[in-house]
Amino acid sequence: MKKYFKSIFLTVLLSSLTYAIDAANPPLFATVTGVAEDDVLNIRQEPDYHSLKVGSQVPDAYMAVERCVKIGGATWCKVYEVAQYLYSEDFKPGWVNARFLKPTNKGYVSIDGKRNCDYVIGCEADKCEVVVSYKADENGSAVSIKTKWVERSKLKGESHFSAMPDDEDGYCNIGQFVDDYLGKNK
Secondary structure: OHHHHHHHHHHHHHHHOOOOOOOOOOOOEEEEOOOOOOOOEEEEOOOOOOOOEEEEEOOOOEEEEEEEEEEOOEEEEEEEOOOOOOOOOOOOOEEEEHHHEEEEOOEEEEEOOEEEEEEEEEEEOOEEEEEEEEEEOOOOOEEEEEEEEEEHHHEEEOOOOOOOOOOOOOOOOHHHHHHHHHHHOO
16 A cells, blocks of 8 residues: 555656746757656647557667657657667657656767767757767777757757668667766866
8 A cells, every 4th residue: 555655746746847848949869757657648649639650669768869849838848768768669759748758869860861979968949969079098998078059949859779770780889988078177
């Protein structure tokens, strides 16, 4: 009985923690939040609660955000999966209410459809700061990074695998160097 009430309390508490998502400047990525541990977030064909359910996603699932729209008092975001984060076989691209998304603007992207292991470290309004190169010391630790600002509309969220250029094998790993560098230089 205590476990039941604890679960309900946590669900109510988590669902009250919402993150503001600006439809005009959507995040590149998001994590499912405010959904009970034993429940799923429904993905809809259109940005409407009554629209056909086309898929679902589990709590804490990570996904990319294509765009968001404001409809009435709600913000809806069109989401799609990123390759290395396959949480559910039932994931189809579609629309979710933004109140169930925890936004982030950090991760791999393609720029204008070109994949080159580009890594975003943050966004401001309609532009995002993309790491285009880094220098490492003899131990492999990043000692400097070079960035450029790119319009959000030119970026598409990717994964370690899908951000890799077509003519190369493997996966991107610049993110670990960038995160280490940023952690050391806070």
